[in-house]
Amino acid sequence: MKPKVAFFDFTSCEGCQLNKLNLENDLLDILKHIDIVEFREAMDDKADFYDIAFIEGSISSPTCVERIHDIRRRSNILVALGSCAVNGGVNAMKNLHPIDEVRETVYGDDKYLFATLPAMAVSSVVKVDYEVRGCPMTQQDFLKLLISLVLGKQPPKYGSPVCVECKLSENECLYNRGMVCLGPITRGGCDAICPSFGQFCTGCRGLLDDPNLDGMLELMTSHGISLDEAKKRMLLYNSNEVQL
Numbered sequence: 001m002k003p004k005v006a007f008f009d010f011t012s013c014e015g016c017q018l019n020k021l022n023l024e025n026d027l028l029d030i031l032k033h034i035d036i037v038e039f040r041e042a043m044d045d046k047a048d049f050y051d052i053a054f055i056e057g058s059i060s061s062p063t064c065v066e067r068i069h070d071i072r073r074r075s076n077i078l079v080a081l082g083s084c085a086v087n088g089g090v091n092a093m094k095n096l097h098p099i100d101e102v103r104e105t106v107y108g109d110d111k112y113l114f115a116t117l118p119a120m121a122v123s124s125v126v127k128v129d130y131e132v133r134g135c136p137m138t139q140q141d142f143l144k145l146l147i148s149l150v151l152g153k154q155p156p157k158y159g160s161p162v163c164v165e166c167k168l169s170e171n172e173c174l175y176n177r178g179m180v181c182l183g184p185i186t187r188g189g190c191d192a193i194c195p196s197f198g199q200f201c202t203g204c205r206g207l208l209d210d211p212n213l214d215g216m217l218e219l220m221t222s223h224g225i226s227l228d229e230a231k232k233r234m235l236l237y238n239s240n241e242v243q244l
Contacts (some may be wrong), residue, residue, distance in 0.1 A: 003051035003150060004105050006038035007081075008071055010057030010064050011091050011119060015136040016082035017041045017056055023139055033150050050075045055128075057086045058091040058119040060074055065117070065125055072126040073091075077149060080122045081142075083237050084136040090135070090240035091119035098214060130155055135204035135237060139188055158189035161208055162201050165192035174200050180220045182233060185211035204237045213242060 007017055021042060023030065037047035053075035072078055083089035094102045097116045103111040122128050130149070132142050140208055148155040162183035166173070170191055174181045182201035183192070187208055194201050213234070220230040234242050 002033060002035040004048040004049065004051045005034045005054070006036070006039045006047060006049060006071075006075075007054045008038070008056070008067075009066070010055065010085070010122075011060040012057030012082065012084045014041065014056065016085075016132075016134075019136045020141060020142060023143070026139075026143065030146070034146070048074060052077045052079065052146075054079045054081045054132075055085050055122050056081045058088045059122060059125050060091060060094075060119045062115050063115065068122060068126050077129045078122075078147065079130045079132060079149075080128045081132050082137045082199065083133060083204050083206065084119075085132050086120045086131045086236065087121045088119045088240040089204075089237055092194070093235065094119055095239055096235065116168075119240075123141055133158075133187060133205040134190060138193065140191070143187055145185055156189070158187055158205075159209065160188045161226055162186045162188045162190065162192050162195070164188055165190070166194075166195050169196055171195050174198075175219075175223060175225070178223075178231075180223050180233070182216070184219065185213065185216045185234075202236060203234065207241050213244070214222065217244075 009017060018041065027090040037045060037050065053071055055066055055078060059065060080086045084091050099118065103116055105106065107114050130145060132145050134141065163186045166183060171192060172194055179200045181195065181196060182203040183201040185207055186201050186203045187205045190205060215226065217230050217235065229242050
């Protein structure tokens with residue numbers, strides 16, 4: 001029997017889910033091997049059990065906590081999809097400010113109507129079996145993981161920085177071109193897609209296991225940006241991971 005697969009969204013822009021729907025050339029082949037039983041972006045059907053549940057978005061309210069526990073109980077394998085689900089992503093920037101101040105700014109006089117929590121990675125609340133990183137996740141990375149799970153194999157793991165993939169692609173270092181790039185501390189697996197097209201790495205795939213944050217700050221400031229701006233760039237996707 002084909003594995004039952006579901007997709008769920010929490011606090012996010014839902015870009016990772018939309019990116020999957022853009023797999024036009026592969027979608028029919030994918031559907032030969034899996035049975036999508038729940039996917040709000042594409043269908044109305046519901047299911048009671050999932051062999052694989054893909055979760056997009058951070059956990060940022062009591063309702064989110066309750067719902068992710070329910071999904072976890074009904075899932076055999078749970079995958080965090082995209083930077084918001086993996087480490088809180090851009091949403092986690094709200095954690096840099098007092099929560100009451102955030103509620104006041106967003107909701108104004110209606111702030112008491114909306115319960116909110118600091119933006120958390122899915123793994124901060126329930127067990128996550130696998131991750132697909134990025135903002136949005138790349139289609140290739142998603143397909144590699146999905147194929148591995150369907151075949152009963154371990155998906156690839158990435159422990160090297162984006163800089164390694166830049167070298168393998170024979171890219172000129174963007175620092176030589178006057179740009180400031182987070183490739184040295186950012187986990188690879190994207191084939192250095194941004195630097196390959198002339199765009200500096202913004203750190204959307206999260207940090208390495210043991211990043212040299214002080215060295216990264218020193219490198220950026222030595223290339224002409226202020227310490228404050230350097231810190232902001234490091235915090236953009238990684239506010240839950242960077243301690244400055």
